[in-house]
Amino acid sequence: APLAPFDLVIFGGTGDLALRKLLPALFHRYADGQIVAGTRIVAIARDTQSDEDYRGRVRDALAKFANLDARESQSVEGFLSLLLYRRLDLSSDSGWPEFSAEFAGDERVRVFYLAVGPDLFGVVADRLQSHGLVSPKTRVVVEKPLGKDGVSADAINDALARVFAETQIFRIDHYLGKETVQNLTALRFGNALFEPLWKAEHIDHVQITVAETVGVESRAPYYDKSGALRDMVQNHLLQLLCLVAMEPPSSLAADAIRDEKLKVLRALRPIVNGNAAQSTVRGQYKAGAVDGTAVPGYAQELGAQSLTETFVAIKAEVKNWRWAGVPFYLRTGKRLGERVSEIVVTFRQVPHSIFEDLTDQDPSSRLQPNKLVLRLQPDEGVKLWLMNKVPGPGGLRLRHVPLDMSFAAAFGGRQADAYERLLMDVVRGNPMLFMRRDEVDAAWKWIDPIRAAWAAGAEAPRPYTAGSWGPSAAVALIERDGRTWHEDA
Ligand code: BG6
8 A cells, every 4th residue: 555655764875775775675665656756765975966966876776776677667767756865974963954954843754764884873863863853753774783792782772762762763684574584474373284283393403594695795894894693693594593483473463473583582592612613613715616607715805814704504492392402503604506595394204104115125215304495585485395106107106395386486476675565664663574672682692602602712714615505514513413404406
């Protein structure tokens, strides 16, 4: 449904996130009629340029990043007319009174998107307040990284809390806006089939993989201070883990869901100095080839030697009744062999096999466990791996084959980007897919000791060749337990 005209102000309006993700997402919502004329999208940055200059940049960005079809191309100029550019300096009050005169007021929803470094969140919040730009209908969106550890995250959250109520703060984790991630909730709680099996009694283990082929390239200066654990695990992978592991919430109310996620985070078995070597592997990519193209190593991209990890694998455990003894294997990395993100739930074997004799004659008939594979990207979809008879009049032979539901085939159309859903949720004031402060805290409480353990150990991240699946130690991490990483055959 169309949203009443609103104002969306993007600090960092000329940055990578704005041009690659936010503006294309807003454009698609406009082309679909959800954002209407009268809405103002205001980009803020430090350089001097006119609205027209800025619109030109966005026109280029849309052509590059928005995947326009013929119908949508006709909406570009209309969308650009909603865009304004204003120059503001965050370190002084100059320009702010004029800005406030133009945009203050409490009739319409006003969203401030802070696509700037976290050290500036407090500064921007204070200026917004002192210039009268915060009303009950004002919302603020903050991007990760929310600090670099629990202590700095706390300071940032305090600074935001001085100006905004918790219900006005939208901490974005774009993984929560991905279609398949939302579908996980639909599958778990909209079907009678899975929930009775969704526990240690029937599930052997869970794998969560977010593999990227990209390197860090121009983001090296940011990335080197972060590393894969903070960049991906603290937020995206832990959020996925929470959605798999949480108890059924009583409703879709934001706090009902967030309460359940929080309990999972608090039940994670701590990884500390004593068990970090057993439960974690870090790696850093060296030169290699991805998709047949030679690529440099991380240190070359950074231009310096570094101990920052670009890969991490973790064996996590959720210490509660439902999940006792069920490992959650997490792994994520840059410059891996393939871009694939998926959640794999592996069920336990049948208690007794009546097919033993078959297996002697035809080893491929060996029973394999059922697996539910949720493919986040690319080729979003769900597969349920089952044992089936090979058709034909010959003897009984079995194979492991998937029931395969591709989102594109089942629903057709364009897959909306996560930011489209999330930005509209902010305007509507629905915080369900955003992180509450206590979740962020709990996630850092689990992450910080891992980093401390790594720092205390003498080991450097293990090298892996770009284009591989990470250091061999990550394979050993799961094989020690008699399991293997899922490969979609
Ligand atoms: C971001 C990380 O949050 O997520 C990036 O900072 C990463 O390092 C990106 O590349 C991955 O997002 P997606 O949607 O491409 O899987």
